[in-house]
Amino acid sequence: MLKDKIAIVTGAGRGIGAAIATRLASQGAAVACVSRTEANARRSAEQVAALGARSLALAVDVADGAAAESAVGAVLKEFGRIDILVNNAGVTRDGLIMRMGDADWDAVLTTNLKGAFNFTRPAVRGMIKQRSGRIVNISSVVGLIGNAGQANYAASKAGLIGFTKAVAKEVAGRGVTCNAIAPGFITTDMTAALNEEQRSRLLGVIPLGRFGDPEDIAQAVLFLVAESGRYITGQVLTVDGGMVM
């Protein structure tokens, strides 16, 4: 389905990003796995290679614009083009607004929102030239409905939605699409910190009655980046078991 396509997935070291990287690779795409740590980037790249796809491991902090630019350069050098960019890297630093430190605000906004900008700016240029490309930004239902204790995270994820729509309009004329996916609660390290009480309360508001798997998000990404998504741009696809309707 994605034979000869070249993809970059940020935050590919584990969780949702790792599932996206292997899902795209399973369809024949070459995947550059970007993660903060060398070990995680390499492990995901190895999983991609094990599926018979070409891979590249890049240990990069997405918050670092210069590093992001050289990472995109490294992908172009290795594979010659970029067809798919998935901005998935994200962090949480939860706290009530009155107690939220500047560092917590900055870290979340810089990683989640500016990180997407840092990768999109250098990657979109080649897509515009080649008159095709797919960008998917991993937002969150929290960016749509808010969540107490996550003012920074909600702002970053809502910001990604505005970013998605603006970029979609800018590049649509060149055959490049840009969409966002808003996952609900997915079983990963990020949600492992929830206690039993939070867990059962959340399950009560998810009509499908379970947390999602990283694979549920990876399938949605595949839908958007494959031929199936060619007429979809500027949209937010909510993948949350029906939590937000």
Next chain:
Amino acid sequence: MADKTLEERVREIIVEQLGVNAEQVTTEARFIEDLGADSLDTVELVMAFEEEFGVEVPDEDAEKLQTVGTVIEYLKDKADK
């Protein structure tokens, strides 16, 4: 190859970027009105000039570069400095 003039290189870039015929790229030709460029094309053009000639074109200069001739003059001027 090595002996192409600045003017020739500029014209080649315009032909390639905008997908127009070389004959259309006259000195007086305006990028938007005559050569059919849109705002994204003009940004791409400026970036292509920057790359080819190793110069930086600030946005306030780029806005004034509306014809083929002004670009050639501008880049010649930069090359002399």
